[in-house]
Amino acid sequence: AQSVAQPEDQVNVAEGNPLTVKCTYSVSGNPYLFWYVQYPNRGLQFLLKYITGDNLVKGSYGFEAEFNKSQTSFHLKKPSALVSDSALYFCAVGLIFGAGTRLAVHP
Amino acid sequence: DGGITQSPKYLFRKEGQNVTLSCEQNLNHDAMYWYRQDPGQGLRLIYYSQIVNDFQKGDIAEGYSVSREKKESFPLTVTSAQKNPTAFYLCASGQLAGGPPYEQYFGPGTRLTVT
Numbered sequence: 001a002q003s004v005a006q007p008e009d010q011v012n013v014a015e016g017n018p019l020t021v022k023c024t025y026s027v028s029g030n031p032y033l034f035w036y037v038q039y040p041n042r043g044l045q046f047l048l049k050y051i052t053g054d055n056l057v058k059g060s061y062g063f064e065a066e067f068n069k070s071q072t073s074f075h076l077k078k079p080s081a082l083v084s085d086s087a088l089y090f091c092a093v094g095l096i097f098g099a100g101t102r103l104a105v106h107p
Numbered sequence: 108d109g110g111i112t113q114s115p116k117y118l119f120r121k122e123g124q125n126v127t128l129s130c131e132q133n134l135n136h137d138a139m140y141w142y143r144q145d146p147g148q149g150l151r152l153i154y155y156s157q158i159v160n161d162f163q164k165g166d167i168a169e170g171y172s173v174s175r176e177k178k179e180s181f182p183l184t185v186t187s188a189q190k191n192p193t194a195f196y197l198c199a200s201g202q203l204a205g206g207p208p209y210e211q212y213f214g215p216g217t218r219l220t221v222t
Contacts, residue, residue, distance in 0.1 A: 009147075034210055043111075043197055043213030044150075090149060095140070095165075097150040 002027045004091050006098035013081045014106050021076040021101045023091030033074040034092040035065055038100075044090060050074060061085070081105045110134040111214035113198050118219045120192075128183045128217045130198035137203040139181035140211060143167060144195040156181055157203055185219065192221045 003026045013019045025031055032051055036044040048059025055067045065076045076089060086105045091098040111132045120126045132139065138157045142150040152165030156175040170189025175181055181200075185192045195218050199211040 036211075036213075041216070041218075043113075043215045044199075044211075046210040046212065049210050095152050095155070097142075099147060099149040 002093050002096045004093045004096055004098040006089075006091055006101045008101050009099075010102045010104060012104045012106065015083050016080050019078050019081045019085070019103065019105070021089050021091075021103060023074045023076065023098060025072050025074060025091075025093045027093050031067075031072075031074075032094050033065075033067065035059065035063070035074075035076050036090045036092065036097075038088040038090065040087075047076070047089075083107055111198060111200055111212055113196075113214035113217050115217060116215065118217055120219070120221050122221055123187045124221075125184055125186050126192075126219065126221075128185065128196055128198075128219070130181045130183065130214060131179055132181075132198075132200040132212075132214075133179065134200055134212060135178070136200035136212070137178070138201045139175070140199040140201070141165075141171070141173065141181070141183045142197045142199065144197055144216075150197065153183065185221075192219060194219060 005024045034049045035047040038044045047063050048057050050057050050067045058064045063078050067074050083105050088100045088102050090100050114129045140155040141153040144150050151167050153171050154173040156162035162173050162175050172184045195216050197216045198214045201209050201211040
């Protein structure tokens with residue numbers, strides 16, 4: 001069975017600082033991993049995915065994610081946070097979504 | 108929201124009534140999905156369809172029904188048998204092409220309130 005965990009309900013970061021949103025997964029076989037972002041009262045938007053290949057995946061809006069097979073993690077990162085990055089972020093393995101992490105970027 | 112439309116944006120119904128949520132996509136995607144979103148629980152898969160006239164139950168299909176008569180359309184009916192229907196409903200589509208699960212494109216959602 002597949003599962004995904006986002007251990008932090010909320011992440012707070014100052015504008016300009018690097019951010020990390022954590023995700024760990026459990027899957028038998030090859031993991032197909034995704035990050036999505038949701039703004040208030042909107043649908044989700046695809047950010048990036050890992051299917052195979054390089055462990056560092058680059059996506060939209062300057063986000064990237066690092067796949068770590070030994071730690072079964074797929075953390076979302078951005079070198080310099082913007083206030084406009086404040087939103088709800090979801091990690092997914094296949095069609096299974098985590099509970100979401102709210103990112104708050106403070107000026 | 109990537110060529111997927113959901114209507115209406117807000118929907119109010121009385122308990123005991125069935126209600127149908129619309130989802131249309133013009134992305135020519137094979138697969139379509141319905142999710143339910145509740146605060147603190149992320150998204151839970153209700154039904155999905157990979158081809159016209161075929162669909163499969165997701166994790167929480169009880170009290171819901173779907174149809175896939177056209178590639179572009181995947182309506183969801185919330186029946187009176189659904190014990191707690193008030194939620195935010197999200198429709199998504201994605202390409203299959205015989206490969207691994209691909210990214211999904213989501214509609215703007217329908218917020219259903221049942222009283």
